[in-house]
Amino acid sequence: MRLPTAADAQPDHSRRNRVVIALMLAATFVVFLNETIIGNALPDLMRELEITASTAQWLSTAFMLTMAIVIPVTGFLMTRLTTRTVFILAMSLFSAGTALAAVAPGFEILLAGRVVQASGTAIMMPLLMTTVMTLVPPHERGKTMGNISIVMSVAPAAGPAISGVILSVFDWRWIFILVLPIALGALALGASRVQNVTEPRKVPVDVLSVVLSAFAFGGLIYGLSSLGEAARGETFVAPWIPILVGLVALGAFVWRQLSLEKADKALLDLRTFASRGFTISIVIMMVMMAALFGTIILLPIYTQDVLGLDVLGSGLMLVPGSLLMGFAGPFVGRLYDRVGPRPLILPGAIWVSVVLWSMAMLLNATSPVWLVLALHIALCVGLAFMFTPLFTSALGSLRPQLYSHGSATIGTVQQLAGAAGTALFIALLTVGSVAGEAAGASEIDALASGIHTAFLAGAIISLFAIVAAAFVPKPDPELVGAGMHGGH
Secondary structure, three states: OOOOOOOOOHHHHHHHHHHHHHHHHHHHHHHHHHHHHOHHHHHHHHHHOOOOHHHHOHHHHHHHHHHHHHHHHHHHHHHHOOHHHHHHHHHHHHHHHHHHHHOOOOHHHHHHHHHHHHHHHHHHHHHHHHHHHHHOOHHHHHHHHHHHHHHHHHHHHHHHHHHHHHHHHOOOHHHHHHHHHHHHHHHHHHHHHOOOOOOOOOOOOOHHHHHHHHHHHHHHHHHHHHHHHHHOOOOOOOOHHHHHHHHHHHHHHHHHHHHHHOOOOOOOOHHHHHOHHHHHHHHHHHHHHHHHHHHHHHHHHHHHHHOOOOHHHHHHHOHHHHHHHHHHHHHHHHHHHHHOOHHHHHHHHHHHHHHHHHHHHHOOOOOOHHHHHHHHHHHHHHHHHHHHHHHHHHHHOOOHHHHHHHHHHHHHHHHHHHHHHHHHHHHHHHHHHHHHHHOOOOHHHHHHHHHHHHHHHHHHHHHHHHHHHOOOOOOOHHHHHHHHOOOO
């Protein structure tokens, strides 16, 4: 019996579609909550496990790096397997990783648990995006992506606050112990209720492409992450060596995909980049993700180790801005459906840049907490006007046959940029702190100096997004028409 596809009559499947999207949103909430829940615990983990900031940030970097390696394979998985099978695989991996992290005796096993968690998260993100693009008519996509952004913003906002509450009573293991039953519940519910919305096709997986992508992204992130350790003389390999290996492997990966495209066998179909709208949106997304993830990992270190806030206060301070970003999502999505991407993305990029420059210029060892709170809220407002239009514009610029590859490319680039931003900001924090200590500054003043250096880099990076935002095109009417008819 043939499985129903997006080309079938929409009204017959509208209730099924709503249930599938709602269950995937619930599961995505769980995995996104987990992605940020560890950030607030890093200062605690550094003290308890006796590790440096450069080592601790691997709990975030390795998570994003794993996602960057696994996400390219999701395009293949979603083509080869049913929606329900992919969902069960994603949530099973996530649950297993959470259980491993909960019982970890030390840093190494905790890191392994985070890697297994990330494998599940990596599959969940493109699955949600591709399902939405397949089931939702083009004229409603902005609104639906806006609703998705509620989950994607409220979950990360809740993460630091929840971990703050947990850490004020229990030790760090409870961060994972309390997430585990929620993850298992989402798995059980999804296994019984998620139905198949796509028709699987038999396609081969290119093992060489998987190996090359692992070396490419692994080399780049390892090299960037070891910059901070190199500043303290703690690294075993000069950072330029893995960065060079990563660049060479990335070149080989791209060449391999281009040669496989002719036979429609690419692991990650790079014909998505033939679309100007997709390419420009990806560039802006890279810049914003690098700045955002770098800022997110610095703020808890700054508020706790420089300003002296406790873990709970530090976590709660990030909540108002992130909640505002979530609640603005549907409003921005409806605006997108009316005015298109550029009127939202360009002002958003300028606003984000102004906020990052303000952080670099105004935040120091004696800054009032209300100023940090106000700047974080302002940053989240700017990002709200960027992420929903960027995701919708990027995927809306593609032929429906390329949705799964487009979703996988966005996910890969997003995580790679986030990991690079995290690694870069921590490296600059370390370099700035070491320079401050060498100049005779106190430990707190030296740390504040390092944080200033990192925020300054984020502000400079943000200028590139403004230039790119001016060139975001309107959606192609022909592709909108193709999407309405299922693209077949």
